[in-house]
Amino acid sequence: MEELLRRIKVEIVGNYRNFVPSLGVTTDGTWEIQILDKFESFMGPLECPIDREEVKLEEAVLCPICMTPYHLDCARLLASRREKCWKCDKFERFDLLVT
Amino acid sequence: MEPAETRKVLLTLVTDPRRFGSSLYFNPDVLGFRLGTDSWTALEALVSLEDAGILKLSAPPELELLYQVELTKVRVANFLELKGYQEITSDFKRVWLLGRVLKLESPQQLGLRLTDYSPRLSALSGNLTKMLKLFESKSLVSKEVYMRVASSVMRETASAARDAKEILSELSDLVRTISQLISRLREARSSIEETSAKLGIKLEENESLIRAYRESERELLELLGLVKSKLLESFPNWSAVLTSYDKLRSEFGATGQDFISALETMKSINDKFVLVTQIG
Incomplete structure (x- = not known):
């Protein structure tokens, strides 16, 4: 019967962000909200900051620090120029991700 | 659900890398592992969040047929007491959860159990045997004696038929449900196979559905056989009674409506046994 469960679709429809702090999360909650902020950006279409085009999640190269998605070619460009992530300006080793 | 647990489930969902948009x-292994629970507890948590308006759970319509199969399996397990109380309750809870996802109303109760009503079936069986024996000896005794014994047997049979009404009706419903499900599974399977043959492609999703349908059909056939064999334990002269159905009905019709409907229900149950086995 467990095999059947794989066909169940789960959609996030409510405002879960309001729900989390309302549970009384304070210290740890700060961290949790930040994580939610990052992942909330995935709720809509992903956009590469270099060419401003949509990136498919399965094809995206993600900045390991801020999770910003890049097209593979755009990430290669950053790697070849040793440029930092356009969003967080912290990660610069894109060569490690695209080789 | 505890607030901390809710938060954990939500975080697990929104940070799931397999999420698209x-x-x-639902991946039972991954979600269960990430939440540190079994997959059914994870599904229960999601159902609670759906009640809270945060999530929406849905499942494709073909799952409804498999849900009905699972529900029937639990009903049969309860009817024949194939499992312990705890195990049946836990299976029923799982099916109930699936029903919630499919937005179907699950039954509140699992129904009767055969062993509780076994003495009533045995009593009916005994009285019907008496009727058959009486009919066989009709030519050997005087009409007066025959009528006197017949009226006594008919009175007892009427009472036994009334007592067995509930369990026969439950049995009939269960057998009818099983046979209908077997037909639906066969139709659904052949429809997918036909479409795949026409298109000339086999999709893994369809193949897994065909496997699930085939497995469910096999399980239901096994359960039907088990229902029959358990029934025969309580009703040893089942086949003899049904062979003499017309004879009993015409000779002892005056026994009353309970007797007639008991015979009709038995015949309908038996027809399902025969039909399903023949087509299978």
């Missing part, structure tokens, strides 16, 4: 498919 705002939706993802």
Whole structure:
């Protein structure tokens, strides 16, 4: 019967962000909200900051620090120029991700 | 659900890398592992969040047929007491959860159990045997004696038929449900196979559905056989009674409506046994 469960679709429809702090999360909650902020950006279409085009999640190269998605070619460009992530300006080793 | 637990489930969902947009498919192993629970507890948590208006759970319509099969399996397990109380309750809870996802109303109760009503079936069986024996000896005794004994047997049979009404009706419903499900599974399977043959392609999703349908059909056939064999334990002269159905009905019709409907229900149950086995 467990095999059947794989066909169940789960959609996030409510405002879960309001729900989390309302549970009384304070210290740890700060961290949790930040994580939610990052992942909330995935709720809509992903956009590469270099060419401003949509990136498919399965094809995206993600900045390991801020999770910003890049097209593979755009990430290669950053790697070849040793440029930092356009969003967080912290990660610069894109060569490690695209080789 | 505890607030901490809710938070954990939500975080697990929104940080699931397999999520696409705002939706993802339930993966029992991964979600269960990430939440540190079994997959059914994870599904229960999701159902609670759906009640809270945060999530929306849905499942494709073909799952409804498999849900009905699972529900029937639990009903049969309860009817024949194939499992312990705890195990049946836990299976029923799982099916109930699936029903919630499919937005179907699950039954509140699992129904009767055969062993509780076994003495009533045995009593009916005994009285019907008496009727058959009486009919066989009709030519050997005077009409007066025959009528006197017959009226006594008919009175007892009427009472036994009344007592067995509930369990026969439950049995009939269960057998009818099983046979209908077997037909639906066969139809659904052949429809997918036909479409695949026409298109000339085999999709893994369809193949897994065909496997699930085939497995469910096999399980239901096994359960039907088990229902029959358990029934024969309580009703040893089942076949003899049904062979003499017309004879009993015409000779002892005056026994009353309970007797007639008991015979009709038995015949309908038996027809399902025969039909399903023949087509299978």
